[in-house]
Amino acid sequence: xxxxxxxxxxxSYGAAKALDRITLSVHKAELFGLIGxxxxxxxxxxxxxxxxxxxxxxxxxxxxxxxxxxxxxxxxVVGYMPGRFSLYPDLSVSENLDFFAALFGVDVRTNYxxxxxxxxxxxxxxxxxxxxxxxxxxxxxxxxCALIHRPAILFLDEPTTGVDAVSRSEFWQMLAELxxxxxxxxxxxxxxxxxxxxxxxxxxxxxxxxxxxxxTRLTAGSDKNLYEVSAREMWPLMLAxxxxxxxxxxxxxxxxxxxxxxxxxxxxxxxxxxxxxxxxFSLS
Numbered sequence: 001x002x003x004x005x006x007x008x009x010x011x012s013y014g015a016a017k018a019l020d021r022i023t024l025s026v027h028k029a030e031l032f033g034l035i036g037x038x039x040x041x042x043x044x045x046x047x048x049x050x051x052x053x054x055x056x057x058x059x060x061x062x063x064x065x066x067x068x069x070x071x072x073x074x075x076x077v078v079g080y081m082p083g084r085f086s087l088y089p090d091l092s093v094s095e096n097l098d099f100f101a102a103l104f105g106v107d108v109r110t111n112y113x114x115x116x117x118x119x120x121x122x123x124x125x126x127x128x129x130x131x132x133x134x135x136x137x138x139x140x141x142x143x144x145c146a147l148i149h150r151p152a153i154l155f156l157d158e159p160t161t162g163v164d165a166v167s168r169s170e171f172w173q174m175l176a177e178l179x180x181x182x183x184x185x186x187x188x189x190x191x192x193x194x195x196x197x198x199x200x201x202x203x204x205x206x207x208x209x210x211x212x213x214x215x216t217r218l219t220a221g222s223d224k225n226l227y228e229v230s231a232r233e234m235w236p237l238m239l240a241x242x243x244x245x246x247x248x249x250x251x252x253x254x255x256x257x258x259x260x261x262x263x264x265x266x267x268x269x270x271x272x273x274x275x276x277x278x279x280x281f282s283l284s
Contacts (some may be wrong), residue, residue, distance in 0.1 A: 003027060007023050007058055011044050011055050020207040023058075023207070032185065032201070038144075043157055045048070045188075046157045051074050059228060059268065063077045063153055087145060100148050117174065118144050122140050124234075137165045140181055142159075152183070153184045153186065156187040156188070157187075168191075179199075195218075200213065225261045228253070228259075246273065269275060
């Protein structure tokens with residue numbers, strides 16, 4: 001039995017279709033990545049799997065439990081870390097941890113060995129209010145709170161967005177150690193470099209799964225050039241890039257834009273054209 005089974009899941013918000021017949025499975029003790037740009041449907045899928053939303057159609061099971069019929073049981077065996085910091089900012093680090101342990105009816109000491117490598121990094125700030133922590137420290141605290149009841153499956157929705165590069169690297173190292181302890185991890189991210197740390201990844205765009213494979217095979221199968229660009233004025237930058245004759249597509253991916261170029265254009269001239277547009281929109 002797989003840890004997560006999703007079959008034909010769809011979800012719409014009015015006329016906007018967030019998910020369109022999603023089908024995929026996640027193996028036990030697997031680090032599985034859901035890779036997609038902002039608005040691709042990642043958060044909607046996570047909310048369905050963590051029983052915060054009902055799908056319009058299709059079925060899904062988490063740890064062998066149906067997301068519609070057995071939602072109470074699912075909440076006891078999963079840990080969920082949403083994209084936005086969701087802990088209590090006025091409570092201290094230790095108070096937040098005690099609170100979430102009490103919610104699940106466990107004692108912090110019971111599963112302390114599981115979170116110890118993470119919590120030891122923020123222990124010096126145990127008395128500080130959570131709202132006063134740095135971005136990286138907030139994420140580590142949120143991860144500790146999601147793990148305190150030793151869940152079988154951990155859902156992480158864009159856990160490193162807005163976090164510095166060093167903290168991002170440390171966070172993914174922690175996830176690898178958790179996977180080695182038998183925890184299934186389903187993580188979404190807009191960063192392609194983070195996908196390399198996953199066992200398998202699914203590419204999602206406009207609510208549809210485009211491909212599912214290992215990061216190495218997905219990268220090897222790409223036959224188009226992809227560039228990451230950014231400037232001070234990101235929205236007009238996107239509009240300008242889409243008008244370039246050598247650009248096939250441009251979309252937001254994390255904190256930058258990804259540009260897919262057409263075949264038949266000189267690569268060096270294409271890079272120069274992209275750089276010129278970026279400079280134009282970096283001016284104050």
